[in-house]
Amino acid sequence: MAFNLFTLGYLIASICVVILLPLVITGLLYLLYIAYVRLKFAHMPGPKYSSFLFGNLAELKRGFADGKTFPTIVYEWSQKYGRVFTFAVLHETYVMISDVVAVKHLLVTVNCPKGARPYDTLGTIYGQRYLGHGLISERCHEKWAKRRSVINPAFHRRFLQLSMDQFNASVDLLIGKLKRKADGESTVSMLDEFYRLGLDILGKVAFGTDFNVIFEAKNHFMEANQLILSAFLRRMRSPLEDYNPWSRGHREEVRATVRFLRKTGRDVIEKRLAARLNGEEVKEDDVLGYILKASDYLKNPEYQMEDVVDDFVTFFLAGQETSANTAAFMLMELVRNPDILERLRMEIEEVLCGRMEVKFEDLSKFTYMSQVVKETLRMYPSGPAVPRFLEKEETVAGFRVPGNSNITIDLFTMARHEEYFKDANAFNPDRFNDADAITQNASIPFSMGPRNCIGQNFAQIEIKVIFAKLLPLFDFKWIPGQSYDIGETGTLKPKEGCQNYITMR
Numbered sequence: 001m002a003f004n005l006f007t008l009g010y011l012i013a014s015i016c017v018v019i020l021l022p023l024v025i026t027g028l029l030y031l032l033y034i035a036y037v038r039l040k041f042a043h044m045p046g047p048k049y050s051s052f053l054f055g056n057l058a059e060l061k062r063g064f065a066d067g068k069t070f071p072t073i074v075y076e077w078s079q080k081y082g083r084v085f086t087f088a089v090l091h092e093t094y095v096m097i098s099d100v101v102a103v104k105h106l107l108v109t110v111n112c113p114k115g116a117r118p119y120d121t122l123g124t125i126y127g128q129r130y131l132g133h134g135l136i137s138e139r140c141h142e143k144w145a146k147r148r149s150v151i152n153p154a155f156h157r158r159f160l161q162l163s164m165d166q167f168n169a170s171v172d173l174l175i176g177k178l179k180r181k182a183d184g185e186s187t188v189s190m191l192d193e194f195y196r197l198g199l200d201i202l203g204k205v206a207f208g209t210d211f212n213v214i215f216e217a218k219n220h221f222m223e224a225n226q227l228i229l230s231a232f233l234r235r236m237r238s239p240l241e242d243y244n245p246w247s248r249g250h251r252e253e254v255r256a257t258v259r260f261l262r263k264t265g266r267d268v269i270e271k272r273l274a275a276r277l278n279g280e281e282v283k284e285d286d287v288l289g290y291i292l293k294a295s296d297y298l299k300n301p302e303y304q305m306e307d308v309v310d311d312f313v314t315f316f317l318a319g320q321e322t323s324a325n326t327a328a329f330m331l332m333e334l335v336r337n338p339d340i341l342e343r344l345r346m347e348i349e350e351v352l353c354g355r356m357e358v359k360f361e362d363l364s365k366f367t368y369m370s371q372v373v374k375e376t377l378r379m380y381p382s383g384p385a386v387p388r389f390l391e392k393e394e395t396v397a398g399f400r401v402p403g404n405s406n407i408t409i410d411l412f413t414m415a416r417h418e419e420y421f422k423d424a425n426a427f428n429p430d431r432f433n434d435a436d437a438i439t440q441n442a443s444i445p446f447s448m449g450p451r452n453c454i455g456q457n458f459a460q461i462e463i464k465v466i467f468a469k470l471l472p473l474f475d476f477k478w479i480p481g482q483s484y485d486i487g488e489t490g491t492l493k494p495k496e497g498c499q500n501y502i503t504m505r
Ligand code: HEM
Pocket: 135, 136, 148, 206, 314, 315, 318, 319, 320, 322, 323, 326, 381, 382, 383, 386, 387, 445, 446, 447, 450, 451, 452, 453, 454, 455, 456, 458, 459
């Protein structure tokens, strides 16, 4: 009996050692690794860690609980710790950079590659191919450069000039819808309307297709983008989300939504190919036309159906969200600043003289509108940060940043530094009329360097056409009690949806 007890005890102890010892050793090694990483960045400024293990996780969580967004938390830190600082979460240290000279150096001269975690998550989310190897998520410079050169012509001035009819037609549809709602008492989320409009424009201009979203009661595409973006943010904040048993339902929903978007892309592509095969007249000079030509109509082994779908979903995401958010922020500031709104209306009247159609030649005459758009993008860059990877050690604004570091170019914070823009938190489009009042390259909402935004002209045309057509027709009244706060789901947007009462003028 005593022997049996002894054997049992021995067995249990052995099992404990076999199971626990590796765990203890792994834990110790992990702690050692954290200590090594903390030491590597110890010379750099940044918020104090409230926990050795978790780093600044608690401070971030507290900020989110107080209704702040990641960009606003980081902005507050930068006011204390400067234009280059670090913070840490577990073993990851993030180097935040908002120094104008350093940013140009890193994005243009060094041309740092994109960071693995964010862009690979966009490439494949919860095991499902999302943006795949599309323009945004492709990290290999050579592969990206090939693709970018193929798609570039679709964004040239000539092509956009030819697309003015479609820009106008989409906004006309929205005007028709808003007229029905312009009773001064219906609540209208202009963010939601701009999302629909953004999709309509993108469908028509980039893919020669009609998504029929402006009048639909339920907007599946918009919901799809929102769900995936919030999943992206959730996944970025918690890498363990892939394994969380309580998130199984969420992961499946996201995968199904990604499949839905990719199938939509495949259908559009197949329709275009079938029409071409049947000898019908098809567009060759829109985004889809250029992509299909580059793929030699899917005969190029390096550019197959799934690669073309990657580009479709990439533009679907990049081209719709960001412009719509910008339009909603701009409307928010116009409603908040009636003097600016009136000045803008006067300019529109002078340029269009009551005409409803906006022509390409009109765009360059909207000088004050350009300033308003620039100021909106300065204060509310829809993509607030660009994560990059620093391969070799660099001195960044006087600090030695070790090689193999995750760095973040903080566009939001850089454009709000008092050193770069006087009264940086005030909405003042006039600052862009005075070269001495701004610091060149301190507001770069479309990023800079080789991987800047390919759609920046597209977006600016879209926004100008929207406001040139809407402002002469409608008055917008901000629904009282609604905050002017910034919300975040991967991109920045007015937190409460830019809700307005609308009346005809
Ligand atoms: C106001 C609207 C927009 C803003 C603020 C914006 C901002 C940006 C930023 C900051 C980047 C760099 C992202 C990075 O480095 O990860 C980017 C890239 C990109 N944007 Fe935009 N964007 C806007 C509109 C558009 C539109 C309308 C399209 C297409 C129709 C578009 C397509 C893209 C693509 C494909 C890339 C990746 C470019 C590359 O790496 O070659 N964007 N955008």
